[in-house]
Amino acid sequence: MLAQLLLPTIFPILSSVDFGTAAFVFGMTIRNPAVVAFSFGFIITAFIILIYYWDRRRIAQTQTMYADYLQEVGDRRRNFLRRLDHEIKNPLTGLRAALVNLTEEKTEEERDRAVMNAKRAVERLTRLLTDLRKLSDLEERAIERFPVNVPELLDDVVTAVRILPAHEKRDIHVLIPKVPSPFPTITGDRDLLLLAVYNLVENALKFTSADDSIEVRALEDGRSIVIEVADSGTGIPSDDLSKIFEELYRGSNARGTEGSGLGLALVHRIVTLHHGGVGVRSSQVEPRGTVFTVRLPRR
Amino acid sequence: MSLDRPTILLADDDPTIADSLAPFLERAGFHVLVVSDGMSALEKAQAHHPELIILDVLMPRMDGRETLRRLRKINIWTPTILLTQVGEASERALALEEGADDYLNKPFDPHELLARIRAVLRRARPGERSLSAAWLLTAHDLSLDRRARRASLAGKVLELTPKAFAVLEHLMTHPDEAVTRERLLDVVWGWEYPAGTRTVDTRMAELRRALNDDPTEPRFIETIPGEGYRFIAPVRGEG
Secondary structure, eight states: OHHHHHHHHHHHHHHHHHHHHHHHHHHHHTTOHHHHHHHHHHHHHHHHHHHHHHHHHHHHHHHHHHHHHHHHHHHHHHHHHHHHHHHHHHHHHHHHHHHHHHHHOOSHHHHHHHHHHHHHHHHHHHHHHHHHHHHHHHHHSOOOOEEEOHHHHHHHHHHHHTTSTTTTTOOEEEEOOSSSSSOOOEEEOHHHHHHHHHHHHHHHHHTSOTTSOEEEEEEEOSSEEEEEEEEOSSOOOHHHHTTTTSTTOOOGGGSSSOSOSOHHHHHHHHHHHTTOEEEEEEESSSSOEEEEEEEEEOO | OOSSSOEEEEEOSOHHHHHHHHHHHHHTTOEEEEESSHHHHHHHHHHHOOSEEEEESSOSSSOHHHHHHHHHHTTOOOOEEEEESOOOHHHHHHHHHTTOSEEEESSOOHHHHHHHHHHHHHHOOTTSOOGGGOSEEEETTEEEETTTTEEEETTEEOOOOHHHHHHHHHHHHSTTSOEEHHHHHHHHHSSOOOOOHHHHHHHHHHHHHHHTOOTTSOSSEEEETTTEEEEOSOOEEEO
């Protein structure tokens, strides 16, 4: 394909270079300085024209790529604003309704309910704002780079999620290989990594029921450390899979759930800051389940 | 200090905030003066000698920071709480550098503000400049240079991570006060953080190692089981 694209413009020049080289060799054999000098100049000129074309093509390509990039950034911004608008609109509507109820309802009980609803709406807005701030903060802050003990980190996450209402005595299995021992460390910011894994486990708890099992496991393959958070829940529709790491994207089965819609975007940002990658695989048919994979380079 | 009802000067240009906070603070037993810009805050502070000042950072005519700087310049050391807009680390560091006694990020829970007000008033020594406004803090042979972000023990510079330094700074500016793990996480991160207790505890272990402080017989930092930590050494502020 590349040859097809390049040949029409380059071919005449290339054959000129061929011709020039032949003339040059011929000039050398008959020891004629005039022919040698002429063919040498011919080759150089052909080369210059070749480079000129090549450069122009490169510039054009870069320009197209840049335009695409701008388009993509613009799209992402528009998407983000549209989703943000939506995320703010809902709790605000709830808040307004609650205030109307608060002024109009007659019974104590109904007023109490209005206050409760207002509080919930405010909490939602606060959570959204906090997560937005985290995201923007991570863009500017330099991260720490220290050895992080992975088994300890996962243990901490499992302890920290215990206070979540979705936890309710559910078991989270932590699997850590016994060999190599001790488990190799990763270099990074422990607090941020904890936040990333915490978000994944919190999601797993949120989107599964009490009968489903959740596993947090660590693996190493010599070059990187892989942390996986797996659950046997209903799974994520394949249409959503590519978009769930986008800011404020809500999958079709995440519409009704609590959350800022920024949790996975935060995970993505944190892992990227650590020069790692994050991925997901999910199946809604047997064998059912979702596995989030965080791959972090060993130092 | 008037014994029964301490006076609070509240400066915020947003009427919905001032209008809701003032009655809340009145109910909590304070006398509240409300102003809507830095200039009038400066005037009122000189005329009424409030026990505490709450300044919003973004205000017309003169912003909260400038107001605070000018107050300190004319030697008014009234304890001050800054209401900051952004949760970024730089913003918080600035709030403390300018001699604020505490800061609170908007949006906040009014009860949180009340707790901070009470803590700041408890800490305050009338007429004296507070530890939060000092550049150099010393306790025994430990000294903390806040401008240079450097701590040294018996003349030797300690190697501390920025986060451990932030924790030590907070503890030293709040001596003799029980500081919860959640609060310390907020100091380090500036936003709500899922409280893995070990996150703070590892930080604390690092700090204790550096300070050569034995947790069973602490010279500097005491653990309060189930609550948090307390800086027990007497702290002096300079500069």
